[in-house]
Amino acid sequence: MGLRANPTQRQRRLGLELRRLRNECGLSAAEAGAFAGLGSPHLGHIEAGRTAIPEAKLRALLTAYGCQDETLVEGLVAMSGSTGKGWWSDYRQSPLKDSIRDLAELESTAVAHRSFQWMYVPGLLQTPEYVRALIAGGEVDATPGELDTYVEFRLKRQEVLTGDPPPVFHAVIHEAAFHMQFVDTEIMRGQIEHLVEMARLPNIHIQLLPFRTSLSPATPATPFVLLEAEAPELNTVYVQHPVSSAFLEDQAHLTQYGTAFERLSAAALPPIDPVPEQESYKRSDSLRLVQHLLYTL
Known part of the structure; x- marks a missing residue:
C-alpha cells in the first residue's frame, strides 16, 4: 500500500x-x-x-x-x-479547499461546538441568502457555478445541528457582526430572525456580546471554533483566517482557547430565549438586543 x-x-x-x-x-x-x-x-x-x-x-x-x-x-x-467518507467526499473535485472538507468531517464527529465570531454570523447558523452574500463578497473571482458549490457545501454542513444525536452548539457573536454592510437590510433581518428560531432547539445556545463590554472583540484576534470530542484530549480548535485557516491540537492551545471562550461567554449577555420569562423585560439579555437590532434595521 x-x-x-x-x-x-x-x-x-x-x-x-x-x-x-x-x-x-x-x-x-x-x-x-x-x-x-x-x-x-x-x-x-x-x-x-x-x-x-x-x-x-x-x-x-x-x-x-x-x-x-x-x-x-x-x-x-x-x-x-474511520474511512473518512461522508457527504463531503462528493466535493473532492470541487474548488473547495481540503481544510474545509476536513472541517466538515470534524464537525460530523464532534459532541460540542464552541464558536466565537465578531464579524459574521457563524457558518452553521447562516441563512442561504446570508451565505451567498458573504461568499460573493469574499470570492470575487468565483464563477456562478463555483459560488453555487460554496453555498451548497455550507448549507450541507448545517445539517449536523439537527442530526441524531445533534451536538451541543454554543455561539458567542459580537454585536458588530450585525452592523456589517455586505448584506442588505432584508437579508440581515431574515438572518437575525433565523437565529431566534435556531435558539428554540435545545442543543443550541446563542449569546450576543454587546458593544458595551470591557472585553475587546479582538480578544482573541480571530474567530475560532472549539470542536469537542468525547475524549477531551482529542479536541480541536479551528482558527479562521482569510489567508490560511489552521487546526490546533496541542494542549496549550486547547487550554488557551477554552479559557478564551469561557471569558467571552461570561462577558456576553445571557443566551437568546425565544420563550422568555414574563419579567424578562426587566433584564438585559441577548433576546432584547436582538429585538433592538431588528427595530433599528
Missing part, C-alpha cells in the same frame, strides 16, 4: 496523538514498534498520518504506552477505523 501524499486532518491528528503518547511514556520509535510488530520507519509513517494502522496493532501500542483511559482509547480506535 502506498503512502498518503496528503493526509486528512483526522489522519494527521491520530498520528500526532500516538506520537504524544509515545513521547510521554519515554519510548523510542523502535521500542514502541516492537510491542506491535512494527518497524521504526513504519511507525514513523503512522505518526505522520501517511499510512493506516490495524486496530490490533493500535491497541497494542496504546497498551505499551500505558493508556488506560477507555474513552481516549475508543476515540483513537474510531479515528483509525
Whole structure:
C-alpha cells in the first residue's frame, strides 16, 4: 500500500496523538514498534498520518504506552477505523479547499461546538441568502457555478445541528457582526430572525456580546471554533483566517482557547430565549438586543 501524499486532518491528528503518547511514556520509535510488530520507519509513517494502522496493532501500542483511559482509547480506535467518507467526499473535485472538507468531517464527529465570531454570523447558523452574500463578497473571482458549490457545501454542513444525536452548539457573536454592510437590510433581518428560531432547539445556545463590554472583540484576534470530542484530549480548535485557516491540537492551545471562550461567554449577555420569562423585560439579555437590532434595521 502506498503512502498518503496528503493526509486528512483526522489522519494527521491520530498520528500526532500516538506520537504524544509515545513521547510521554519515554519510548523510542523502535521500542514502541516492537510491542506491535512494527518497524521504526513504519511507525514513523503512522505518526505522520501517511499510512493506516490495524486496530490490533493500535491497541497494542496504546497498551505499551500505558493508556488506560477507555474513552481516549475508543476515540483513537474510531479515528483509525474511520474511512473518512461522508457527504463531503462528493466535493473532492470541487474548488473547495481540503481544510474545509476536513472541517466538515470534524464537525460530523464532534459532541460540542464552541464558536466565537465578531464579524459574521457563524457558518452553521447562516441563512442561504446570508451565505451567498458573504461568499460573493469574499470570492470575487468565483464563477456562478463555483459560488453555487460554496453555498451548497455550507448549507450541507448545517445539517449536523439537527442530526441524531445533534451536538451541543454554543455561539458567542459580537454585536458588530450585525452592523456589517455586505448584506442588505432584508437579508440581515431574515438572518437575525433565523437565529431566534435556531435558539428554540435545545442543543443550541446563542449569546450576543454587546458593544458595551470591557472585553475587546479582538480578544482573541480571530474567530475560532472549539470542536469537542468525547475524549477531551482529542479536541480541536479551528482558527479562521482569510489567508490560511489552521487546526490546533496541542494542549496549550486547547487550554488557551477554552479559557478564551469561557471569558467571552461570561462577558456576553445571557443566551437568546425565544420563550422568555414574563419579567424578562426587566433584564438585559441577548433576546432584547436582538429585538433592538431588528427595530433599528
